Amino acid sequence: MTNATLAYDLPPLPSYTLHPLPPLIPGIPDGYLAPVLLVIAYWAVSGIFHLIDEWDLFPQYRLHTPAEVLKRNHVSRWDVLRDVVLQQIIQTAVGLGLTLIDPEPTFGKEVYDIAVWAQRIRIAQRAIPPVLATVGVDASSLASRMSSSHASLSSALLGGIYPTLTQPLLLHGQPVTVPAFASWELLAGRTIYHLLIPALQFITAICIVDTWQYFLHRAMHMNKYLYTTFHSRHHRLYVPYAYGALYNHPFEGFLLDTLGAGLAYLLTGMTCRQSMWFFTLSTIKTVDDHCGYAIPWDPLQHLTGNNAGYHDVHHQSWGIKTNFSQPFFTFWDRVLGTKWVGGDVSARYERAKIAAQRKADRDVQAITGSEAVESKQASTAKPYANDAAHATSAARSAHSVAEPRVPAGKATHQALGSRQQILDDRQSGGISVLAEETAEEVRAQQQQQQKPRRSLRKRTTSSGLGLKGFADRVGESLHGKSSGVLGVDTFGDIGTAMRRYEYPALWSMKLHMPNKNTPFGDKKQSGFSVRGTVRDSTKNAWIQARFDEKYGIGKHELVKVKGLSAEGAPDEAVKGSLRLWNTSRHLSLSPGPNIVVNNAIAFTMHALHAAAKEKPAKHFVLTSSAAAAN
Structure with missing residues (x-):
């Protein structure tokens, strides 16, 4: 195919012939x-990070420990691998489908396109004289003074008149002389064609992808149905790793990643080879954002503020409704106020590491029977004000413990709204996630509070009067500390979380023994179960979740008792109990001693009377308050 164009007052455009572009x-x-x-880029980069992870090459740059990957995630690596492969099959099918509507790639028109831009530059020069005239400058006189020293600039000032630049042209078999392009015009045309236009296409594609993913991603979190049905699958990875970057529900993966990328490709008019560069870079960036490492010499983590550390906050229970932007810039988070504003997160990460390591150590101890060594690695508030207003009591309870010093206002709303979303997602997280987080936070707080009293605690424990000493003796005598059987040391787990909750005032422990009529398969149900009295079972649902998560369903029960001041109030709750543990205290803070003292005595006496009525009861532990549970 050939083409020739002639404009008498402009340099003519060259002819061109199109040829198929070799692959x-x-x-x-x-x-x-x-x-x-x-696909190659995804698994190549993921493989590198996986080897770094497996060989523990850069532990100092980890965002999370291996124990966290093992204990905090709610999906197996095999399930992640399967779903990622499924999404890549869908992506590949869509990519191949786009080739059917794309024209055949060709080459041979590049010189013509550069000349088109040079001609546009020549036309644009015609605006220079009138523009200079508006500020009182005579373009003709200025050009005449510069003609000898700067001929090209002088011609541009005259409005693109280059009388000395001509070229011969054969027109209808007759030679003619026509205008020619200045060298700087052709250089500018090549710069526009080869650099500026591709750069604008890339920037526009980045804006399209970022905008598409931000608003769709945000909708997935703000709409409860969309989150629990689709997006919650991705957040089963509380501890992201590289090849889990595309772990999504297939429908969400198509909508969020595949369709958004396709729109960017079509709207920007990129060529097939341009799309190779752009989408390969996008894929590598997405993998890098989920790699779990803050590597200082990783260039992708310094190009923009949206990096592995930024996105990892979004995967935590306290930041899940913040930092929606991905994969390139954080523009929309900053403009629309969804960027995490809760300050430094290093202490949160450290507590999560310690909690995960403790769980891993317990598993090792259960398998080997030996003690594991604890690892040392161990603006406006919208849209979060509405989330905070509709948060349930369970979410507020977890927040009150885990965020004792969080700044008021937007940061509080962000953390509270995030925890409510975790609570809503029963399949992937639910209250067990908040219970673990809460228990670890309280444990960390109380360790700080009790450091000055360590020597006193040691004397109390060694004397056998402390809770741990009691737990050790009963656990040893009744074998209550074996794996899967609830022992008295469990009270220590719950006792640490009592200071900031409405907590059970009276705990009782019942021993279940198999009898001759118990089927052999049910004998594993023998052991201890624990019952606790509460005024509001909803507020204390976190305790039930904690026991169910750690010891299995059926090992714990909450009994609703409106108050212990009435005679016989705790009788039903302690029936059949072997051990009782009283942590009740009067919380009215009344200055009247008759109210506080008399009620405290009544609480204790009623609990003692209830215990005395039970023949199986062997021990009664009386504490001054829940604080003594430590």
């Missing part, structure tokens, strides 16, 4: 290579 790799069309490159 980058012989035998593989570029349209087929593009989606395959995304």
Whole structure:
């Protein structure tokens, strides 16, 4: 195909002939290579990070420990691998489908396109004289003074008149002389064609992808149905790792990643080879954002503020409704007020590491029977004000413990709204996640509070009067500390969380023994169960979740008792109990001694009377308050 254009007052455009563009790799069309490159890039970069992870090459740059990956995530690596492969199959199919509507790639028009831009530059120069005239400058006189020293600039000032730049042209078999382009015009045309236009296409594509993913991602979190049905699958990874970057529900993966990328490709008019560069970079960036490492010499983590550390906050229970932007910039988070504003997160991360390591150590102890050594690694408030207003009591209870010093206002709303979303997602998280987080936070707080009293605690424990000493003796005598059987040391787990909750005032422990009529398969149900009295079972649901998570369903029961001041109030709650543990205290803070003292005595006496009525009861532990549970 040929083309020739002549404009008498402008340099003519050259003719061109189009030819099929040879593929980058012989035998593989570029349209087929593009989606395959995304898969190769994904697994190549993921493989590098996986080897770094497995060989523990840079532990100092980890955001999370291996124990956290093992204990905090709610999905197996195999399930992640399966779903990622499924999404990549969908992506590849869509990519191959786009090749059917794309025109055949050709070359041969580059010189013509550069000349088009040079001609546009020549036309734009016509505006220079009138523009200078508006500020009182005579373009003709200025050009005449510069003609000898700066001929090209002088011609541009005259409005693009280059009388000395001509070229011969054969027109209808007759030679004619026509205007020619200045060298700087052709250089500018090449710069626009080869650099500026691709850069604008890339920037526009980045804006399209970022905007598409931000608003769709945000909708997935703000709409409860969308989150629990689709997006919660991705957040089963509380501790992200590289090849889990595309772990999504298939529908969400198509909508969020595949469709958004396709729109960016079509709207920007990128060529197939441009799309190879852009989407391969996007894939690598997405993997890097989920890699779990804050590597200082990783260039992708310094190009923008949206990096592994930024996105990792979004995967935590306290930040899940913040930091929605991905994969390039944080513009929309900053503009719309969804960026995490809770300050430094290092202490939160450290507590999560310690909690996960403790769980891993307990598993090792259960398997080997030996003690494991604890690891040392161990603006406006909208849209969060509405989340905070509709948060349930369970979410507020977890927040009151886990955020004792969080700044008031937006940061509080962010953390509270995030925890409510975790609570709503029963399949992937639910209250057990908040219970673990809460218990670890309280444990950390009380360790700080009790450091000055360590020597006193040691004397109390060694004397056998402390809770731990009591737990050790009963656990040893009744074998209550074996794996899967609830022992008295469990009270220590719950006792640490009592200071900031409405907590059970009276605990009782019942021993279940198999009898001759018990089927052999049910004998595993023998052991201890624990019952606690509360005024409001909803507020204390976190305790039930904590026991169910740690010891299994059926090992714990909450009994609703309106108050212990009435005679016989705790009788039903302690029936059949072997051990009782009283932590009741009067919380009215009344200055009247008759109210506080008399009620405290009544609480204790009623609990003692209830215990005395039970023949199985062997021990009664009386504490001054829940604080003594430590």
